[in-house]
Amino acid sequence: MMALRRLLSHNGTHVGIHRRLEIGPPPDYSVVDFGLIERIYGTFLAVLAVWWLASLGLYIRRRHTPCIAEGGVYLTVVGAISGFLVCADMGLHVVLKRWPCSATMWTINLGVSTTILTIFFRGVLVFRKYNLCHWKASFFTTLFTDPIPRDRPPVSSASSISATSVATSTEGLVRPRTSLGQQDQQPAAVTSMRRRQTEASEPHLTSHLAVWVTLFAIWTIIAQVLTRQNRLWPAVDYSDTSNMRCALGWEYAPVTALLALYLFVGCPLASMKLRDVNDAYGIRTAVWTGIAAGIPGFLFYILWVFYVERKWPAVLVVFPDQLWTILAQVANHATAVFVPAVRSFTEENRRRSVTLCLNMESFQKVLNNPVLFAEFKQVAIADFNVDNALFYEEYTSLQDAVLAAYTNSPNTTAPATATPSPRSCSISETPNGIELEPISYNKPSDIAPWVEESRDPNFTLPSRPSTVAIFGPRRRSVADAWSKRKEPVIGSSSNSPSTTIQEPPSTICNHTSQVPRDWIVPPHLLARFQSFHDTFTSRNAPLEVNLPSSVADVIRQAFMKRGSIHVGIFDEAAKEVVWSMFGNTFPAYLKAREEGPKCTDPDRWWKRFWGWRPGRRRAGVDV
Incomplete structure (x- = not known):
C-alpha cells in the first residue's frame, strides 16, 4: 500500500498513468x-x-x-x-x-x-x-431403459425402471450375463477389482x-x-x-x-x-x-x-x-x-445420540440412520456383501411406493392380520412392523468366527475404501451365529448389561401393518416388482441374495405363474436379508468403527462422565 501511495501521490505519477492509458484527466486523490x-x-x-x-x-x-x-x-x-x-x-x-x-x-x-x-x-x-x-454393486448386471444398453447403468435401482413397462414386457428388466460361467469369471473379476x-x-x-x-x-x-x-x-x-x-x-x-x-x-x-x-x-x-x-x-x-x-x-x-x-x-x-x-x-x-454394540437394537439404529447406513453400505461394498444392502434399500423404497399406492387407492380396506413368520421365535410382525429379537454376546469368543478376519492388518476403516483389502476365512452361515446366541429370550436375566433390553425395536420397513400383505400389486407397480425379482431373487440373478430354498421357491413360483402378485411377496426374503446383514456385515462394521463386540459396563459411567478412558476405547461408547 506504500507503493500505491507513492504511485498515486501528488508527484505527477498518476498523471503519467492517465497519459499512458489515454483515459482523460486524472482523478483527485486528495480525499483518499x-x-x-x-x-x-x-x-x-x-x-x-x-x-x-x-x-x-x-x-x-x-x-x-x-x-x-x-x-x-x-x-x-x-x-x-x-x-x-x-x-x-x-x-x-x-x-x-x-x-x-x-x-x-x-x-x-x-x-x-x-x-x-x-x-x-x-x-x-x-x-x-x-x-x-x-461396479461392485452392478457386476454381472445389465439394465436396459431402451433397446441400446447404456455404458454406465444405474446401481440396480428397480425404481428407475419406467412405469410403462408392464410385467409381460421383456424391456426394462434386469438380465444377467450368461457369456461365461461364474468360475471362469472369478480371476478376471478379482484382477479388475484390484485395478479399479x-x-x-x-x-x-x-x-x-x-x-x-x-x-x-x-x-x-x-x-x-x-x-x-x-x-x-x-x-x-x-x-x-x-x-x-x-x-x-x-x-x-x-x-x-x-x-x-x-x-x-x-x-x-x-x-x-x-x-x-x-x-x-x-x-x-x-x-x-x-x-x-x-x-x-x-x-x-x-x-x-x-x-x-x-x-x-x-x-x-x-x-x-x-x-x-x-x-x-x-x-x-x-x-x-x-x-x-x-x-x-x-x-x-448427530452420531453421538446413537450407541452401538453387537445386538439387533444397535443394528436397527444403523438401518434407521441415513448417515450410519451410508457408512454401513461402504463396509458392505468393500466386503463384497453389497447385494444385501442394496436389497434392503430397494425393498424399503418399494414398500414406500406400495404404501403410497394403497393410501391413494379408493378401494382400501382395514389392514389384514399379518401372517406369522416361520421364525416366530425370533421375528414377529406386530402393529409396529417387523420386530426382530436382539442378539447379544458376552465376550468376543461368542461371536461367529467371521469376525476374526477383521483382525487382518490389511483391513482399514470404511472412510478409506480405496485401500480396503479384506481377505480372510469364508464366513459361516447365519445359522451358525444363531446357534451361538447366549440369551434367545427378550428381557431374560443375564450378567451382561447388553442382554436386558426390554422392548425389541422395529425396522424401518413398518408397512406390513399398514398395508394388507395379501393386497394385489397395482398395475403401475408390476414393472417394479418384476424388476426387483429379476435383480435380487430370481435364479442366477445379477444380485441374487442368499435365501433359504423354501423362501426363494415361493417367490420364483409366484412370478413364473404370471398370476396375481401380492405386495408381501418379498417380506420373508427381507427378514432373511436383515438377519444375514446382521450376522455377516454388522460385526465387520463395528470393527471398522474401532468398536469392540462388548457393550459398555454401566458401572463405570462415572469414569466416562469425567472423561477418564484408560487404554483402548471400548465398544458401546458414543459414536
Whole structure:
C-alpha cells in the first residue's frame, strides 16, 4: 500500500498513468486516506492467514472422520498449502513497496497450477470411487431403459425402471450375463477389482499430481534462466509507472493453458460427470463448488482489468486486481477445507445420540440412520456383501411406493392380520412392523468366527475404501451365529448389561401393518416388482441374495405363474436379508468403527462422565 501511495501521490505519477492509458484527466486523490487503507488491508491479510492456518490444522486433525477422509486428505492439504502461498505472494505484492517479479512467476506457475490440479484430481477421486462402488454393486448386471444398453447403468435401482413397462414386457428388466460361467469369471473379476481399487486410490492420484507439479517446476526453472523481465533481482519498484505490474509473458504460457482447459473444458465436464454422484458427506457439493467458482472469478477478473481499471483507475487504491486471485483461493479453501472440518463436528454430534454394540437394537439404529447406513453400505461394498444392502434399500423404497399406492387407492380396506413368520421365535410382525429379537454376546469368543478376519492388518476403516483389502476365512452361515446366541429370550436375566433390553425395536420397513400383505400389486407397480425379482431373487440373478430354498421357491413360483402378485411377496426374503446383514456385515462394521463386540459396563459411567478412558476405547461408547 506504500507503493500505491507513492504511485498515486501528488508527484505527477498518476498523471503519467492517465497519459499512458489515454483515459482523460486524472482523478483527485486528495480525499483518499491511504493510512486507513493500509491498516484495513494489513488487518484483513493477518486475519486471513490465521483463519487459513487454523482451519487447515483443524482439517488435518479431523482427517479420520468420514466426511473428510472420503474427499482426499492429501490432495486437499496440498491444494490448501499451495493456495496459502499464492495468497501470501499476492498479499505481499499489494502491501510491500518492492516485490520481485520472479517470486510472482514461481508462485503462479507452481501455486496456481497445483491448486487447479488438486481440484481436478479430487473430482477424479470422487468420480472413480463412485464408479468403483457402482461396479461392485452392478457386476454381472445389465439394465436396459431402451433397446441400446447404456455404458454406465444405474446401481440396480428397480425404481428407475419406467412405469410403462408392464410385467409381460421383456424391456426394462434386469438380465444377467450368461457369456461365461461364474468360475471362469472369478480371476478376471478379482484382477479388475484390484485395478479399479488402485485407480480410485488417493496415493495413485497423488503420484500423478507429483508428476505434473514436477513438469511445471522444470518449466519454471527454464523460464527463470531465459527470462529478462522476471529476474530474481532487482525487485519491482512501484514508484516507476512502467513497472506498475509484473509483465505477463511467455513464462506463464503453461499455467495459462491449464487455466483455460480447467475453466472451459474441465468445469463443464466435471459438472456433467459429477451430477449423478450422491454421496453421504457432501463431497460432491464441495468439489463441484470448488470447480465452478473459477469461471465467474475469471470473468470478473478480465472485466476488472480490461474495463473497470481503465475507466475508473481510482479503484486500484481500494481494490487492487490481485485481490481477485486471493478471493478465488479463499472460496476454494472454504469449500474444500473449512466447511468439511465444520461438518465433521456436526455429523459427529448427530452420531453421538446413537450407541452401538453387537445386538439387533444397535443394528436397527444403523438401518434407521441415513448417515450410519451410508457408512454401513461402504463396509458392505468393500466386503463384497453389497447385494444385501442394496436389497434392503430397494425393498424399503418399494414398500414406500406400495404404501403410497394403497393410501391413494379408493378401494382400501382395514389392514389384514399379518401372517406369522416361520421364525416366530425370533421375528414377529406386530402393529409396529417387523420386530426382530436382539442378539447379544458376552465376550468376543461368542461371536461367529467371521469376525476374526477383521483382525487382518490389511483391513482399514470404511472412510478409506480405496485401500480396503479384506481377505480372510469364508464366513459361516447365519445359522451358525444363531446357534451361538447366549440369551434367545427378550428381557431374560443375564450378567451382561447388553442382554436386558426390554422392548425389541422395529425396522424401518413398518408397512406390513399398514398395508394388507395379501393386497394385489397395482398395475403401475408390476414393472417394479418384476424388476426387483429379476435383480435380487430370481435364479442366477445379477444380485441374487442368499435365501433359504423354501423362501426363494415361493417367490420364483409366484412370478413364473404370471398370476396375481401380492405386495408381501418379498417380506420373508427381507427378514432373511436383515438377519444375514446382521450376522455377516454388522460385526465387520463395528470393527471398522474401532468398536469392540462388548457393550459398555454401566458401572463405570462415572469414569466416562469425567472423561477418564484408560487404554483402548471400548465398544458401546458414543459414536
